[in-house]
Amino acid sequence: MTTKSAAKKETGQSLPLQEPQAKGTVFAILIAISFVHLFNDSIQSVIPAIFPILKESMNLNYTQIGWISFAINFTASIMQPVIGLFSDKRPTPAILPIGMGFTLTGMLLLAYAPDYKAVLLAVIFVGLGSAAFHPEGSRVSHMAAGSRRGLAQSIFQVGGNAGQSLAPMLTSWIFIPLGQFGAIWFTGIAAAGIVVQSFIARWYGNVLRTEGFARKKAVARRIKPEVRNRIMFAMIVLILLVFVRSWYSTSVGSYYAFYLMEVFKMPLADAQLYIFLFLGAGALGTFFGGPLADRFGKRNMIFLSMVLAAPLALLLPYANQFWTAILLPIIGFIMLSSFSITVVYAQMLVPGKIGTVSGLITGLAFGLGGVGALVLGNWIDKLGITNIMFLCGFLPLLGILTFLLPTDKTLNRWAEENGAEV
Structure with a gap:
C-alpha cells in the first residue's frame, strides 16, 4: 500500500477537487475575461443608471427603487455560491456563454417592460446572468494567473468595477435622451459578450483536457477543531467587512445622485458625473490594490482600504460642491x-474551493449591497436623504474589525499543515 493510500485510509478524508493550473500567467485570457467582466457589470450597472428614469416614468418611491436593486443583487447573491459549488465539483465551461444569454434576455425584457413587475422580472434575469458569470470567471482568472494571483484577480475585477463606473454616464448618454427603451442597446453588448465567452470557454475546456481534472483525492491531514473554528470565524468577519464596504458603495452608487440634486440643486446629468468620479476612481483602486497586496500583505491592504477611507467619508456630508468632487474619487x-x-x-482561507468561495464573496458583495439598498431606500423615505447620507459616513469605521482576521503568514501556515495549496 502506498503512503498516499495509507494516509487516505487512516484519515478517511479527501480534499476538494483540484483545479488544473495553466503554466505561467496567460495575459490574453486575463484581458479577455476582464473585458467580459466589463460587459457584464456595465450591463448590470444599467439597473441603477435607469433608477431616475423609472422613478419619474413609473412614479416610484425610494422603497420601490430599493426593491429593484434588491431583486438583482439578491438573485446574484443566492445563485453565485450555488453555481460556484457546482463548478468546484464539475467545471462546466458552457456556463459562461449561457449566463450571458440570461443577461441578454433580461435587457430585452427591460427595454419593453410596461410596468413595475415586469422591471423586477427583467432585473432577475440580469441577476441570474451575473451569478453564472462571476464564480466561473474567477476560476478562469485563477487558472490563468500562474503565480501572480493578486495581479490576476485585479485584472479580472478591474473590468467589473470599470463597468460599474459607467452607470452614471449611461444615464447621461443613453437614458436621459432615450428613456427606458435605451436598454435595448445593451443586448448588443451582451451578444458580444457571448462571442468572447465562447472563446474563453474553449480555452477553459482545453486546459481541463490537457492538464487533466484531478478526481483523485489529495492527501490531507485532519484539520484541528480549533483551526477549523478560527477559519469559520475569519470568514464571518470577512463577510461582515464585505457587507460594510458594499453598503457604503451602494449608498453612493444608488442614492448619492439624489442627494446632490437635493442639496446642491444639480441637474441629473451633473449629479451622475460625480458618481462616475467615485466609481471610476474605485476601478483604478481595484487594479492597483492587487499588486500592492502581493507586496505588502492582503490583510494589511483590506485594513488600510477601510480605515484610510473612514475620516474622508465622515467629512463628505460637510463638504461643499467643490470638495465633494475632490473627496468622492x-x-x-x-x-x-x-x-x-x-x-x-x-481563496487563501479556504483553498481548493475557488468557485464556492469566489461566489460567496462576490455574491455577497452584490447581494448584501442589495439588502443595503432596500434598507436605505426605506430609511430615506422616512428620515430624508440628507440624514441617511450622514449616517452612512460612519460605516467605514467598522474596518477596524480587520484586526480580527488572521495574517497572511498564518493562512500560509494553516495551508502547509493541512497539505493544501494556496
Whole structure:
C-alpha cells in the first residue's frame, strides 16, 4: 500500500477537487475575461443608471427603487455560491456563454417592460446572468494567473468595477435622451459578450483536457477543531467587512445622485458625473490594490482600504460642491482597492474551493449591497436623504474589525499543515 493510500485510509478524508493550473500567467485570457467582466457589470450597472428614469416614468418611491436593486443583487447573491459549488465539483465551461444569454434576455425584457413587475422580472434575469458569470470567471482568472494571483484577480475585477463606473454616464448618454427603451442597446453588448465567452470557454475546456481534472483525492491531514473554528470565524468577519464596504458603495452608487440634486440643486446629468468620479476612481483602486497586496500583505491592504477611507467619508456630508468632487474619487479609490483582495484572501482561507468561495464573496458583495439598498431606500423615505447620507459616513469605521482576521503568514501556515495549496 502506498503512503498516499495509507494516509487516505487512516484519515478517511479527501480534499476538494483540484483545479488544473495553466503554466505561467496567460495575459490574453486575463484581458479577455476582464473585458467580459466589463460587459457584464456595465450591463448590470444599467439597473441603477435607469433608477431616475423609472422613478419619474413609473412614479416610484425610494422603497420601490430599493426593491429593484434588491431583486438583482439578491438573485446574484443566492445563485453565485450555488453555481460556484457546482463548478468546484464539475467545471462546466458552457456556463459562461449561457449566463450571458440570461443577461441578454433580461435587457430585452427591460427595454419593453410596461410596468413595475415586469422591471423586477427583467432585473432577475440580469441577476441570474451575473451569478453564472462571476464564480466561473474567477476560476478562469485563477487558472490563468500562474503565480501572480493578486495581479490576476485585479485584472479580472478591474473590468467589473470599470463597468460599474459607467452607470452614471449611461444615464447621461443613453437614458436621459432615450428613456427606458435605451436598454435595448445593451443586448448588443451582451451578444458580444457571448462571442468572447465562447472563446474563453474553449480555452477553459482545453486546459481541463490537457492538464487533466484531478478526481483523485489529495492527501490531507485532519484539520484541528480549533483551526477549523478560527477559519469559520475569519470568514464571518470577512463577510461582515464585505457587507460594510458594499453598503457604503451602494449608498453612493444608488442614492448619492439624489442627494446632490437635493442639496446642491444639480441637474441629473451633473449629479451622475460625480458618481462616475467615485466609481471610476474605485476601478483604478481595484487594479492597483492587487499588486500592492502581493507586496505588502492582503490583510494589511483590506485594513488600510477601510480605515484610510473612514475620516474622508465622515467629512463628505460637510463638504461643499467643490470638495465633494475632490473627496468622492479619493474615497472610491481607497475603499475599492480591497475589492479583488478580499476574494484572494478568501481563496487563501479556504483553498481548493475557488468557485464556492469566489461566489460567496462576490455574491455577497452584490447581494448584501442589495439588502443595503432596500434598507436605505426605506430609511430615506422616512428620515430624508440628507440624514441617511450622514449616517452612512460612519460605516467605514467598522474596518477596524480587520484586526480580527488572521495574517497572511498564518493562512500560509494553516495551508502547509493541512497539505493544501494556496
